[in-house]
Amino acid sequence: MDAAERFSGVVDGFADDPGVESPRPGARGFGARALRAGGAIFAMLDVYGRFVVKLDPARVGELLDAGVGAPFDNGHGRAMRAWLVLGPEDDWAAFAREARERA
Numbered sequence: 001m002d003a004a005e006r007f008s009g010v011v012d013g014f015a016d017d018p019g020v021e022s023p024r025p026g027a028r029g030f031g032a033r034a035l036r037a038g039g040a041i042f043a044m045l046d047v048y049g050r051f052v053v054k055l056d057p058a059r060v061g062e063l064l065d066a067g068v069g070a071p072f073d074n075g076h077g078r079a080m081r082a083w084l085v086l087g088p089e090d091d092w093a094a095f096a097r098e099a100r101e102r103a
Helices: 003-012 057-065 092-102
Strands: 033-037 040-045 051-054 070-073 079-086
Touching (some): 003 051, 057 070, 057 079
Antiparallel strands (some): 051 079
16 A cells, blocks of 8 residues: 555544545645644645654654654755654554644
8 A cells, every 4th residue: 555545544534523624635735635623734645755743842752762753854954843754664543643632
C-alpha cells in the first residue's frame, strides 16, 4: 500500500467526526492533502508523500528522543518544533488521533 492509499485510510477514520475537514480535492501546495480541525492542519501528507502530524512540541521532542519519526522541515531549512514526520513503520491512525485531540 502506498502513502496516498494509507493516508486515505487515516482520512476515513475521521468520517464520523463532524469537526474534521477532509483534504480539499484539487488543492495544491502545502496542506493540500491535510486533515483540519477548526481550519488548522493536524495531519497531512506533505508534497513528498510523507505523513506529518502536529503535536505538542514537548511530545515531538520525546518521540524524537525515543527514535520515533523525524523532524519536519517545510522547505525553509529549519525544523518546525510541533511537527513530526512519521515513517511507514509507525501507526499513522494512532498519531492522527493524538494530533486531533490536540487540535
